[in-house]
Amino acid sequence: MILNHMVEFQAPHLDAVFHALSDPTRRAMLHRLMVGEHSISDLATPFQMSLAGASKHIRVLETAGLVRRRIEGRSHICQLQAARLAEAQRWLSTYEKFWNTRLDDLEAILREEDTTQTPSGPKKVGG
Amino acid sequence: MILNHMVEFQAPHLDAVFHALSDPTRRAMLHRLMVGEHSISDLATPFQMSLAGASKHIRVLETAGLVRRRIEGRSHICQLQAARLAEAQRWLSTYEKFWNTRLDDLEAILREEDTTQTPSGPKKVGG
DNA sequence: AAAACACTAAACCATATGGTTGACCATTCT
DNA sequence: AGAATGGTCAACCATATGGTTTAGTGTTTT
Numbered sequence A, B: 001m002i003l004n005h006m007v008e009f010q011a012p013h014l015d016a017v018f019h020a021l022s023d024p025t026r027r028a029m030l031h032r033l034m035v036g037e038h039s040i041s042d043l044a045t046p047f048q049m050s051l052a053g054a055s056k057h058i059r060v061l062e063t064a065g066l067v068r069r070r071i072e073g074r075s076h077i078c079q080l081q082a083a084r085l086a087e088a089q090r091w092l093s094t095y096e097k098f099w100n101t102r103l104d105d106l107e108a109i110l111r112e113e114d115t116t117q118t119p120s121g122p123k124k125v126g127g
Numbered sequence C: 001a002a003a004a005c006a007c008t009a010a011a012c013c014a015t016a017t018g019g020t021t022g023a024c025c026a027t028t029c030t
Numbered sequence D: 001a002g003a004a005t006g007g008t009c010a011a012c013c014a015t016a017t018g019g020t021t022t023a024g025t026g027t028t029t030t
Helices: A003-009 A014-021 A024-035 A041-044 A051-064 A081-095 A096-100 A104-118 B003-008 B012-021 B023-037 B040-044 B049-065 B083-093 B096-100 B105-113
Strands: A068-074 A074-080 B065-070 B075-080
Touching: A014 A024, A014 A051, A014 A081, A014 B012, A014 B023, A024 A051, A024 A068, A024 A074, A024 B012, A041 A051, A051 A068, A051 A074, A068 B049, A081 B012, A081 B083, A081 B096, A096 B083, B012 B023, B012 B049, B012 B083, B023 B040, B023 B049, B023 B065, B023 B075, B040 B049, B040 B075, B049 B065, B049 B075
Parallel strands: none
Antiparallel strands: A068 A074, B065 B075
């Protein structure tokens, strides 16, 4: 039963992907990689951080499968790898109905304001 | 300047939201909350974990703004709060083009299969 | 009133994380 | 060859995280 359902959110890489995304430095790095490929030191430059520190961040992105590395001479060139981001988005999309319909907000409002007044809204709950 | 751009992925809650999502227990809890409201011990039951442990997880979800708590007698009833999930999805959607167009996959394939053939693709690397 | 229940709080533990520095390894430039 | 560049690795540090246990608070049941 419940244990079986758990497979669904134990999607293999989700832990690593979400963790990778939970750091602003790493999100910024990903963002830069949207524009194009960048070397490690390239990616490190904007941050007030040692190269080794930045390198560790990139390693996290790499093991999460969000970045691919290609060695070119002494430079390590990083490239955005979006597939796992798509996985993450797919996971989130399961929850879309909860904000598309604004059902949750509406319910919250009803629950807090309820008492007697009907909050005249464009939509009705539980139709 | 890059520093100014950084505002874009420093969306206030993103750190907390992604971190909250990086744990399978918490994702499972969210999943259960899709079905409807649940008390803390309710949410804790499926996991081989002390109530206090589960309670901490829920606190994380709460501070990330993904769950709202309402106290009813001695029970704390949790409700899914989807707005922040929408924020996360919005952030991810920035990257959609990278998998919608499959440009990244295509490039990856070209890069790996080519070796010696014309690398003059849609993009140029450095120099 | 007493017992059981639903939780939180605090102390504690092991491990992970984000960061540093210094040593080291290739590659490239002179 | 020697120096500079780009990067990793390992050791280290402080703090965060996921988990536990024990104690304590308030509510409900008997």
